[in-house]
Amino acid sequence: MSSDLPGSTLLDLCRKQKITLVTAESCTGGLICASLTDIPGSSDIVWGGFVTYANAAKIRALSVSESLIAKKGAVSREVAEAMVTGALAMSDAGLAVAVSGIAGPGGGSPDKPVGTVWIAVSLKNGKMYSELFQFSGSRSQIRWSTVENALRICKKIILNDSSLDSEQS
Numbered sequence: 065m066s067s068d069l070p071g072s073t074l075l076d077l078c079r080k081q082k083i084t085l086v087t088a089e090s091c092t093g094g095l096i097c098a099s100l101t102d103i104p105g106s107s108d109i110v111w112g113g114f115v116t117y118a119n120a121a122k123i124r125a126l127s128v129s130e131s132l133i134a135k136k137g138a139v140s141r142e143v144a145e146a147m148v149t150g151a152l153a154m155s156d157a158g159l160a161v162a163v164s165g166i167a168g169p170g171g172g173s174p175d176k177p178v179g180t181v182w183i184a185v186s187l188k189n190g191k192m193y194s195e196l197f198q199f200s201g202s203r204s205q206i207r208w209s210t211v212e213n214a215l216r217i218c219k220k221i222i223l224n225d226s227s228l229d230s231e232q233s
Contacts, residue, residue, distance in 0.1 A: 071100045071215050077222045078109045083158030083187075085218070087113035088126055088151035090138065091165040091181060095211050111157040116147065122164075126150030137176065139164050141194050144182035148192065158188045159222070161214050165197075167206045181210050185217045193221050 078085055087097045097113030100106050114125050119138055122128040128146040136142045147162035165181030172178035177198070184194035195217065199209040 069099070069103050070212060071106075072103050074215050074219050074222075075100065075103055075106055075109050077219055078159065081158075081222060083222075084109055084111045084156065085159045085161070086111045086151045086155040086157035088147040088160060088162035089113060089115050090117055090122070090147075090163060091167045092163050092207050092210050092214075093117060095207055096161060096163065096214050099211055099215070111155045114147075114151055114154070122147060122150075126154065139166055139176050139180055139182060141182055141184070141196065144184035145186075145192060145194055148184040148186045148194075152186060152188055159185070159218060161185045161218050163210050163214055165199075165206070165210060167203045167210075169203060179206050181206070181213075183210065183214050183217055185214070185221045187221060187225060189225075191221065191225050193217060 089096055094113060094115045100110050116122040116125050119133050123130050126147050127150045128143060132142055132146060144162050144164045148160045151160040162184045166172050166176060166178050168178035179199040181197045186192040199206045
């Protein structure tokens with residue numbers, strides 16, 4: 065059931081491996097989940113999503129530690145990984161993607177300028193990958209660059225996980 069829409073290849077991979085997907089989104093505000101659910105037939109793969117824009121939402125919905133956010137900041141590897149872990153724990157999905165970043169135009173700092181985004185992806189079997197990005201452009205461009213890269217990383221982690229050939233989530 066392939067399509068030209070972003071995410072169709074990812075859905076096909078998930079379908080082939082019999083895994084469902086959950087999102088935990090901050091700076092994208094649900095765009096990753098929306099881009100997947102724009103594809104007809106996605107309901108058999110997309111478990112759902114958490115839009116945790118505020119720190120309080122990350123803490124309550126995904127069990128991200130308040131002290132971790134205070135120590136590392138919401139836009140950090142540690143928080144993105146905690147978000148992805150929380151999304152897996154709070155769902156029946158076998159694959160989770162989480163994003164936290166600064167889409168701008170304000171909100172940046174010298175340490176974390178506008179365009180700083182962490183993307184974390186994890187399989188239920190514990191295989192996790194996270195990556196820091198420095199995107200440029202408008203708020204919309206930064207958000208859509210985040211979506212495109214999140215989908216790419218999801219595909220990458222599935223394709224590089226040989227345990228999926230014998231494991232079903």
